[in-house]
Amino acid sequence: MKKFFFLTTLIFMISCTQQTPNKKMGNISEKTIASTIEKIQNATTDFDSKIIEKGIRHASKFWLESDGTEVDFENFCIDNFAKTTQEKVVLFEKIQRNLEILYGNYNTINLQLKEPLHLAKYELTNIDEQFGAFDPYAHFSDDMFQSKIAFIVLLNFPFYTLEEKNELGKYWDRQEWAYARLGDIFNSRIPAHINQQIATNATISENYISNYNIVMGNLRNENNEQLFSDDMFLITHWGLRDELKSNYANADGKGLEKQRMVYNVMKHIVNQTIPQEVINNQEYIWYPTTNKVLKNGQQIDYTAEPDTRYEMFYNNCKSLMDADIYCPTYSTYIQRAFEQAMEISDKEIENMFTNFIGSDEVKNVAQIIEKRLGRKLEPFDIWYDGFKSRSSINEDDLSKKTKAMYPNTQAFEENLPQLLEKIGFSSDSAQNICKKITVDASRGAGHAWGAQMRSDKAHLRTRVAENGMDYKGYNIAIHEFGHNVEQTISLNYVDNYVMNGIPSTAFTEALAFIFQVRDLEFLDITSNKNTDNNALETLDNFWGCYEIMGVSLVDLYTWRWLYQNPNATVKELKENVLHNAKIVWNRFYAPILGEKDSPILAIYSHMIEIPLYLPNYPFGHLVQFQLENFLRDKNIGEEILRIYPAGRLTPNIWMQNAVGHNVSIQPMLEATNQAVNILKN
Numbered sequence: 001m002k003k004f005f006f007l008t009t010l011i012f013m014i015s016c017t018q019q020t021p022n023k024k025m026g027n028i029s030e031k032t033i034a035s036t037i038e039k040i041q042n043a044t045t046d047f048d049s050k051i052i053e054k055g056i057r058h059a060s061k062f063w064l065e066s067d068g069t070e071v072d073f074e075n076f077c078i079d080n081f082a083k084t085t086q087e088k089v090v091l092f093e094k095i096q097r098n099l100e101i102l103y104g105n106y107n108t109i110n111l112q113l114k115e116p117l118h119l120a121k122y123e124l125t126n127i128d129e130q131f132g133a134f135d136p137y138a139h140f141s142d143d144m145f146q147s148k149i150a151f152i153v154l155l156n157f158p159f160y161t162l163e164e165k166n167e168l169g170k171y172w173d174r175q176e177w178a179y180a181r182l183g184d185i186f187n188s189r190i191p192a193h194i195n196q197q198i199a200t201n202a203t204i205s206e207n208y209i210s211n212y213n214i215v216m217g218n219l220r221n222e223n224n225e226q227l228f229s230d231d232m233f234l235i236t237h238w239g240l241r242d243e244l245k246s247n248y249a250n251a252d253g254k255g256l257e258k259q260r261m262v263y264n265v266m267k268h269i270v271n272q273t274i275p276q277e278v279i280n281n282q283e284y285i286w287y288p289t290t291n292k293v294l295k296n297g298q299q300i301d302y303t304a305e306p307d308t309r310y311e312m313f314y315n316n317c318k319s320l321m322d323a324d325i326y327c328p329t330y331s332t333y334i335q336r337a338f339e340q341a342m343e344i345s346d347k348e349i350e351n352m353f354t355n356f357i358g359s360d361e362v363k364n365v366a367q368i369i370e371k372r373l374g375r376k377l378e379p380f381d382i383w384y385d386g387f388k389s390r391s392s393i394n395e396d397d398l399s400k401k402t403k404a405m406y407p408n409t410q411a412f413e414e415n416l417p418q419l420l421e422k423i424g425f426s427s428d429s430a431q432n433i434c435k436k437i438t439v440d441a442s443r444g445a446g447h448a449w450g451a452q453m454r455s456d457k458a459h460l461r462t463r464v465a466e467n468g469m470d471y472k473g474y475n476i477a478i479h480e481f482g483h484n485v486e487q488t489i490s491l492n493y494v495d496n497y498v499m500n501g502i503p504s505t506a507f508t509e510a511l512a513f514i515f516q517v518r519d520l521e522f523l524d525i526t527s528n529k530n531t532d533n534n535a536l537e538t539l540d541n542f543w544g545c546y547e548i549m550g551v552s553l554v555d556l557y558t559w560r561w562l563y564q565n566p567n568a569t570v571k572e573l574k575e576n577v578l579h580n581a582k583i584v585w586n587r588f589y590a591p592i593l594g595e596k597d598s599p600i601l602a603i604y605s606h607m608i609e610i611p612l613y614l615p616n617y618p619f620g621h622l623v624q625f626q627l628e629n630f631l632r633d634k635n636i637g638e639e640i641l642r643i644y645p646a647g648r649l650t651p652n653i654w655m656q657n658a659v660g661h662n663v664s665i666q667p668m669l670e671a672t673n674q675a676v677n678i679l680k681n
């Protein structure tokens, strides 16, 4: 197996050197550009001269010597510019039809090749990882440029920056928006070998995380007591965090001790002082407080995990940064994650987040938590979960109910339309949406994988134990269902295929959370909500944002540091992550939760396997909050069907259309103030 892998790597390397990836793009002279613009302007009366110039200049940035001479470039532009409005419409329709075929089938191949990695029904072997890391479309972008299809798009459907979209887009009609979105498709020319490396590193780190379980039944406290049940295996960090949260409602008197133990485990993971032996392994007994390890009753010498966590992070970063020189519009991964993917700049996000977590509201909410807990806050109370109505309900009882209702994935799939009807979808639309969603039993905690063509289905992946779906699994599955509903509406109910989707990931997380907070409603457990309940919900949202905004800033600051220190080593990266975690902690969290220099904000697995994805969560919470506020006295199903077919506008324009305002932290801060006052009285 190793040999096979080495050979493929070698072949890639050989083909790369032949591909001369370092040839500079965009060497067309100003003289040629000017004459091309002039000739096309003379050949058409249907288009504004600015549009013509924009397209030509943009296309020229991607032109390589191997694409042809300057004369070739000029002739290409003259031949391929659609000269009448009608010609442009036809060109647009043909391109978007073919893109659906290409993207849709690619998505299906990718999904199916990764099934053995993602689904529980397969036995996992090495070859599955090889295929899972293999990307059959790694050459797609290259091929589009080589065939010159990409240039036809760049030329006729010019690219607009985020700023331009936000300004001009307010006045665009749907057709103009669709043209602009088509102009986003080829805004980089990353060689296949770099894309392949990015995909490989992503898959390796995903596997590292999805096999990183802590055997909780093997943990012991100083008194040699076992606090957790034998069968409890918790994945980092989600499982650990959720266990920590669930212990706020623990009635056996051991909740606080369990939480402190989980917190200790997390610190060992972040600091990489965790014994390698205890990861995903049932043979060892571990004492997290003293870091003592036993095997067969005997204390053993262990090896600490050798910074593998940060090596995964490092490899992902490096391959993503290798792509920079091939991205003329967004030339750093930070820009690609924010301005391109989220469509909001990192500085705007940083401002929103620091204003939020530094607000006076934090102190006021912390006082309420302290009062409810009857003790001083500790660092892990960033995961305080007592504002949720479910925390007062015994989780085992909920699990009994979910296990009985959902013994397997099929039972869950069959019940999906009823769930939609409970939140106001008509029976017809519920059926139509759920026809497009299928449920699979997953290996990991679960995820939602949407379709990319209208003839295909979205996949809901959820972990179901042999005796049925427990409450934790159910709660995650409801979240994923929210994603699937968004994926289905924003693909099948949008006018133009190129407009399919949402402004950014935050908007799918918003709907996922809107579903997840209704998990009890979906179980027909009525939570007789009053003013106090609504206030509690607001504080829950607020506290969740407070936590994850800090985590997101650690991710962002680490990336900024990486760009200032491109030659850093894995060890230096690790030190910087811990440094940033402590800086953010000491400024915004230690004054509230105590313990100077806690590194806990670095525990999130996302940082390791999906770089710079984290800011999407709090941004999504803000979007969700505004949507929730708006939906409060309306029919949710009807509104979702009105709002989500807008497709991929920018976040602010999408929100204007949805609720009449831009995305902002103010509504949540105001509601938090009101909630604090209600709960104080």
Ligand SMILES: [Zn+2]
Pocket: 479, 483, 509, 512
């Ligand atoms: Zn999600």
